[in-house]
Amino acid sequence: MxxxxxxxxxxxxxxxxxxxxxxxxxxxxxxxxxxxxxxxxxxxxxxxxxxxxxxxxxxxxxxxxxxxxxxxxxxxxxxxxxxxxxxxxxxxxxxxSRPTMRFVELKSEAQQARAMLFRTRQMFVGQRTQTINALRGHLAEHGIVAPQGAIQVKRLADAVEDENIGLPAGVRELAKVYLVQIEDLSAKIAALDRQMKGAAKEAEAARRAQTMPGVGPITALAIETFAPDLNCFRRGRDFAAWLGLVPKQTSTGGKPRLGKTSKMGQRDIRRLLISGAMAVLQAVKRFGKPHNDWLISMLERKPRMLVAVALANKMARGLWAMVTKQEDYRNPAAMS
The missing domain is CATH 3.30.420.40 (ATPase, nucleotide binding domain)
Structure with missing residues (x-):
């Protein structure tokens, strides 16, 4: 060796x-x-x-x-x-040389190319957020306030273009520089989104993953890019544990003690699965379409974020079964 x-x-x-x-x-x-x-x-x-x-x-x-x-x-x-x-x-x-050592799977050039796509998009999103926050902060000093979020940039742009608002000429010109930068970053992010959606359509495993509620093209492609071959996991629980969607253990003396989510493993997939789970919970709240009896009972008894993490855990286990068995998603509620 x-x-x-x-x-x-x-x-x-x-x-x-x-x-x-x-x-x-x-x-x-x-x-x-x-x-x-x-x-x-x-x-x-x-x-x-x-x-x-x-x-x-x-x-x-x-x-x-x-x-x-x-x-x-x-x-x-x-x-x-x-x-x-x-x-x-x-x-x-x-x-x-240790027989129980855990190894990292070697990535192919295609996987690293997709990873670069994710990281580039992530960088642009961070730069856009930073630019928007800077613009909001500068304009707030001149009495122009808008809610948070990229969707509210138009309100700031309208205020900058409004001649009736007494903005100093220098502030107005610099604000336009910020707006051009935000527009350019938004266009780059949209182009990368289209590229990622196209890549998700080409991969069979990613297409299959999108049949599950809460899993979109970006999440499906993230699993295809960052996760190892799912067949290396003995069961879905192992995949969920690898993602860090399980409680952290501090057990000793034969007494099990479970704490907060361990947050170990691949953070991008974990974050996207939790976001997808939150979208499912939002759909249940808005449209009254229960995912299943388990989800309804959990929402009645537990905090919303805890339910989202628990649902993300179930989604990870379901995705493992779908990929390893090469089957599309089947709604458990419809099967019962």
């Missing part, structure tokens, strides 16, 4: 036998690394799941090696005393 501590220019390698005996310790540059690995017999290559890990992993797989990626927080306990590149590479090998 070879453990590699990744970096931008210089990489630290640690080679060991199955029994843990050290074979070599090497420091290589980017150019030397691929040439060195091409001369090694097929073996297990372990790395932390950090920046560039998936790219290097694909290159090593082309050479016939078996790649194992480990979350950095699982490697840290194996670092002995001082932290340095040599100790990190050895710790990676120690962690990867």
């Amino acid at each position: 070879i453990g590699i501590d990744l970096a931008k220019r210089v990489f630290q390698l640690h080679g060991a036998c199955a029994n843990g005996t050290v074979i070599f310790r090497k420091k290589l540059t980017r150019i030397q690394l691929l040439a060195f690995m091409s001369k090694q017999p097929e073996c297990t290559v372990a790395m932390e799941a950090c920046a560039t890990a998936h790219s290097w992993g694909r290159e090593f797989e082309k050479l016939g090696h078996t790649v194992r990626l480990i979350a950095p927080n699982y490697v840290k306990p194996f670092v002995k005393r001082q932290k340095n590149d040599v100790a990190d590479a050895e710790a990676i090998v120690e962690a990867a």
Whole structure:
């Protein structure tokens, strides 16, 4: 097994036998690394799941090696005393050799391209929100106030264009600069939304996921992009736990103690599922269409946000069943 501590220019390698005996310790540059690995017999290559890990992993797989990626927080306990590149590479090998270690699935180029699409949209949404808040704050100093949200920007734009409102000329010109920036970001976000919806239509698993209430194209594509192969989970509960949609445990002495939502795992999918669950609850409130008896009884007894998280948990378990069994959504209430 070879453990590699990744970096931008210089990489630290640690080679060991199955029994843990050290074979070599090497420091290589980017150019030397691929040439060195091409001369090694097929073996297990372990790395932390950090920046560039998936790219290097694909290159090593082309050479016939078996790649194992480990979350950095699982490697840290194996670092002995001082932290340095040599100790990190050895710790990676120690962690990867554990039979119960959990590994990160290697992402394909297509998955990383879709992930870039998500992150770009997320960045633009954040920039638009920041720009809107800045404009609202500046105009509030001149007596122009509007509610929060991107949908209220038109009210601010109308106020800026209204000559009857005594805005200073400099403020009016700068406000128009903000409005142009907001309009440009909104157009970019809309274009990315169209691209994401198109990608969601092409993927069969994403199309199937959208048959579930509360799951739209963005949520479906997020599962296709960020989640590993759902067949690696033994059951739907494991997938929901991986997403962090379960209570945090602090059990001891045989006494189970459950707390708030653990919030572990992939945050984008978790956030989107909870948002979808909130949309289902809103539909129940507005249109009076009960999802099922369980949902109605939960709304009568529990806080709204708690019910949304519980529903998101059930949605995650249902999505696992739909993908692994290759079936569209079936309403449990209609089947009973």
